[in-house]
Amino acid sequence: MAQTYSNDAFVAFERVQKSYDGETLVVKDLNLTMPKGEFLTMLGPSGSGKTTCLMMLAGFETATHGEIKLGGKPINNIPPHKRGIGMVFQNYALFPHMTVAENLAFPLEVRKMGKSEREAKVKRALDMVQMGAFGGRRPAQLSGGQQQRIALARALVFEPELVLMDEPLGALDKQLREHMQFEITRIAHNLGITTVYVTHDQTEALTMSDRVAVFNDGRIQQLAPPDELYEAPQNSFVAQFIGENNTIEGVVQQISGNRAVVRLDSGEVIDCRPVNVSKVGERTKVSIRPERVEIDKNRLHPDAHTLKAEVLEFVYMGDIFRTRLRVAGTDDFVIKTRNAPDQRRLQPGEMIDIGWLADDCRALDA
C-alpha cells in the first residue's frame, strides 16, 4: 500500500481513560494514532470499550482522562457539531420527517451553503451511493440497504476528513452486508477519507480494514493489519477472537530464539514459536489455525513433532472439509482441509498423525 500521509497522527488517543460510574474504567489507558486516509476498525466483543472510544472521538462522551487529538489539535473541549466528523449510526438515524434529499442537505444547510451548491452536492452524494432517483422519498419508504446507503451519503456529503461508523451493517442480511462492505471500502478509498469503523463482526473487520484494533476489557489487545492479526496474534485473546483457532494448554520446557518446546498437559511435547512466553516453566496456550494443520506426514519436516489424533466428526462444507479431532485430551480440535481431488476424506474413528510447521504454532499467554 503506497500511501503518503500528510500526518501520521491525524487521529490520536493519548492515555485516554473513561469511567461512567467513577468506580470502573470502561476504557483503560488507550493509546492510538491513525494516519490520514486510513480505514481503521475497532473490533471487539460488546462491552469492550470500542463504542465508547468512538463516541469520545465523535464528542458525545467526554474522556475522563487523557487527550484526543484530531489533526494535531486537542478536541476534548470542542462540541460535537464543531468537530466536522461524519458519522453513520447503527440504526442509520435518518430523520424520518425529512425526505432523503432534505436529510442530505441538512449538514449543508447548517453550514449556510447556498442552494445551488447544496443541490449539486446532494445530487453527487446520491449518485455516489447509486441512489440518485430516491431524493424525494422518505426514509420509511426505503429498504434497509437503501437507508444504509443514504446514511453513508449523508455522513459524507459535507466532505468531512474523518468518518465514524458505528456497526452500520448490523441490521442487514448477510448478502447485503457483504455487498455493502465492499461498497463502503470502495467509497472510502476513492475519497481518501479517514475512517474509524466499529464492529463486533471479525469478517467485516478483516475484509474492510487497513488496520484492526482488537478491543477487550477496555484495552487494545492488538493493533495490526488483518493478515498480521490473523496469522500472528499477539495473545491468546486475539487468537481466539479472530478466526477459528485451536488451543491446547501446556508448560514451556525450553526456549531458544524463535523456538520453544512445550509439554502439553497430556504429556506430549511439541515445537512452537514463542510469542509472549519468555521463560521456562511458564504456562502457555498454544494456538494453531485449523487450516495450518497437516495430516499428510510426507509433507512435514522429518524432525517435526507429531500428535496422535482420533477423528470424531467429518463435515462436508463444499469448498472445504471440516474435521473434528480428539487431540491431546481435547475434543474440539478442528482442522480444515481443502476440497481437492487428492484430498482424503477422514472417517470418524480413524486414528491419524497430525503435525504443523513450528512457526504456525504460537505459544501465547495462558
Add this chain to the structure above:
Amino acid sequence: MAETSTNGPMLAADGTPLKQSLAKALKRQKRMALLLIAPLLIFVLVSFIMPIGSMLMRSVQNTAGTDYVPDILPNVVVALEDWDPATGELPSEAAFKAMAIDFAAAFENKQHTQLGRRFNYETPGMSSLFRKSGRPISRLKIDQVTDFKSELIGMDKDWGKIEYWATIKANSGYYTASYYMAAFDAERTLDGVQMKEPDQRIYQKLMIRTLWLSALITLCTLAVGYPVAWLLADLPLRTSNLLMILVLLPFWTSLLVRTSAWKILLQEQGVINDIWVAIGFTERLSLINNQLGVVIAMTHILLPFMILPLYSVMKTIPPSYLRAAKSLGADNTTAFLRVYFPQTLPGIGAGALLTFILAVGYFITPELVGGADGTFISNRIYFQFSSMGNWGLAAALGTIMLLIVLLLYYVYDKLVGIDNVKLG
C-alpha cells in the same frame, strides 16, 4: 409451478372464483369482529350517541315540560295564525277565547306554569302571569262568557300586552330557533330578531373567553410539560418511573381537593402572598378568583394530559437522531428545532387536542377559582341546566360548543393532519 389460468378469474382450490371464497372467509371474520365490539357499540350508542342526539333535539324542540307547545295550545295556534303583531293591535276575540279554552285544559294537566316558564325565557313576566291566571281562568264558564278579551284583561291587565301575545305567536311551532337566538345573544323584538346591546352579549363573550383561556391553558401545559416529558423520556427507566408517579400524582387526588389547595396557596392571605409580603413587597397580588387563577389551577390539573402523550412519543425517538444532527454540524438549538421538535409534533398535537378539549368543557375549577371574570361557557350551561331548568338553552349552547370543537378538529386535521396525532 403456477396453476393459474391466464384467461378468466383466478380460481380457488375447489374451483370457486378466488374473489368469492375470499369474500366468504372475510365475511365470517367481519361478523366475528362485529360480535366482539357489539357490547361497546351498544354502550356507546346508549350512553353517548343517544344523549347527544337528544341534546341536539332539545335545542330546537319547542316544548314546555314533556309536551310540545302547539299540542298544549292547539286552538291558540290556529287563532293566532292570521294575526300580525306588527300592526300594533291585540289579537282577535277568537284568540282570547282559544286561550281561555286551552289554558283551562293546560291547568287541568298542570302544564300552565311550565308554559309560562317557557315563554318567560324570552319575555320576563309571563311566568308570573301564567301562574296567577291558572285558577281564575279554569273557573270561567266558557259558554257563558261573551267577551273573553275584556274578561282576561280584567283578570290581569298583562293579558293586554302585545309583546306577550307576540311571544306566544312566535313560539307556536313544534320547533323553535329561539334557544339558538338566545345562545347567540339575539332576541326577538316587535321589530324582528335583533342582536342584544353589545354589553349584554354574554354568551359570545363567554365562548370567546372559554376558547381563549383554553388555548392559553393548553399553551401553558405545553410550556411546562414539554421539558418534563423530555426529561422523563431521557432518564433511565427506574428514575423516570419515579418521576412519572409524581406527574401522575394529581390524578390520585380529587379535583376538588386540588382546586381547594390552589385557593389556599394563591389567595390574598395565602401562602404565596405571605411569602411575597415577607420578601418586602407591600401590595398583595390577586392570583385567584380571576382568569389568572383559572389558568394556574387548570394548567396544573390538565398537565398530565399533555405530558403523557408527549412522553410516549418522545420515548420512541432514539437519542441517535440528536447525535446525528450534531455530528452533521447542527448546534444544540438547531438540532432541537430542526430534528427533535418536528418529531414530537404528533405528541404535541395529541396533547394539545386532548388538553384543549378537556379545558373547554371544564366547569368545576373555573367555578371555584374563576371569580367574576374567569368563568367558562360550561358554567353557564350547567347553570341553565340545573338551576334554571332551561334545558333548551343549555342544549343550544352545548351544541354550539360541540360544533366549535368539531370545527377546530377539522381545521387541525387540515393543518396538521389527524394521522399525525399519536398517543404513543
Add this chain to the structure above:
Amino acid sequence: MKLTKMMMTTTALTLAAGAAFAESHGSMAGEMTVVSWGGAYQNSQVKAYIEPYQAMNDGLKVITDESSAEAVTKLRAMAEAGNITWDVVDVVAADAMRLCDEGLAMEIDPDTMLADAPDGTKAADDFGDLMVSSCFVPQIVYSTTFGYRTDLLPEAPTSVCDIFDTEKFPGKRSLEKRPIGNMEWALICDGVAIDDVYTTLETPEGVAQAFAKLDTIKDNVVWWSAGAETPQLLADGEVTIGSTYNGRLFSAIAEQGQPIGMLWDWQMFDLDGWIIPANLPAERQARALDFLKFATDTQRLADQAKFISYGPARASSAPLVGKHAELGIEMAPHMPTDPNNAKNTFLFNYDWWASYRDDLDAQFQAWLLK
C-alpha cells in the same frame, strides 16, 4: 316523533341513573329515601327526627341523599323516566312552588296530613303564612345575612349599607354570585323604599340603578357560589364582610369560636321544607306521609333547633327552643326569627323572582363580565 320520545327518555334515564341505583322497593315497613342538603343541616335532621323515627319503626331503612340543590332537575328527569326513587325531599320554597305547579309534588292537606300543635291549634294556623304552596310543608326559616371580622374592622357594621362603605369598613366583601339579594340590598342602600324595591327592579332604569350601586364595590367583591365559602373566606381573612346563611355563620362563631360577628339588618328571609313527589306507589306514599307528620310536629321542629340555628317554622315550636345540644348555649337569640334579629327583614319574593330571574340573571352575568 317516536325517536324524539325515545331520546328524551334516554336523557331522563341517564340523569336519573345515579338515583336509580338507590331504587327503593318500599312498603310501609321497608325503606325510605330522604333527600336533603347534606352537611350540618342534614345532620340536624338526622338527629332531631330521622333517628327518633327509625327508633319508633323497627327495621325501617332510611337512605339519605344530598341532592337537594338539583332537586327540581332530578325530579323532572325521574318523572319523565317514570321511575321516582325519592320519598321525601327537602327543598327551598321557590323550588317547592315550581314542583307543585308542574305536578311533580303531591298536594298536602294540613288538616288531615299534618300534626296539630299541642295546644290544639290547627297545623295550617300554626304554620301560618309560611305555607306558601299547597305541596310544601315548611320546616325552618333561615336568612341570608352578613358576617364580619370583629378584629379586622375598625368598628362593627350596624347596617347592611355598611357593605357599600369601603372607607369606613376596608377589606373585601363576599357576595353570592347571583342577582337575588344583591339587587335588593343595592336598591335599599341607594335610597329605594323597601316596598318599591321590586317595582323598581322591573324597569331597566331600576336595574341600572342597582348595578350602579354594586359597581361602587365591584372591585372589592369575592363572589361565592357555595354557602361554605363565606365562613372560610372570613376565617382566612380574605374578606372582612360577607353574606351567607345564618346557620353557617352561627357555627363559625359559636362552634368554631372564630372572631366573626353577625349583622342582622335587612337579612333575606327564606323558607325550607318538605315535599313528597307526586304519584308515589301507595305504600311508599303512606310511609312518607307518616314520616312527614312526625317530622314536622311541634316538638320535632323545636328539637332541630338544638343542632342548628335555623328558626322552626311552627309558631308553637318557638317557646320550646332550648339550648344547643353540645354547647349548651341558648339558641333562641341566634334564630333569625328572634324579635331582636328581625327588626328589618324582607321575605324573598318567590313569585317576582320566578318571572324575572332568567332576565336579571343574564343581565347580572353581563354586568359581571364588564
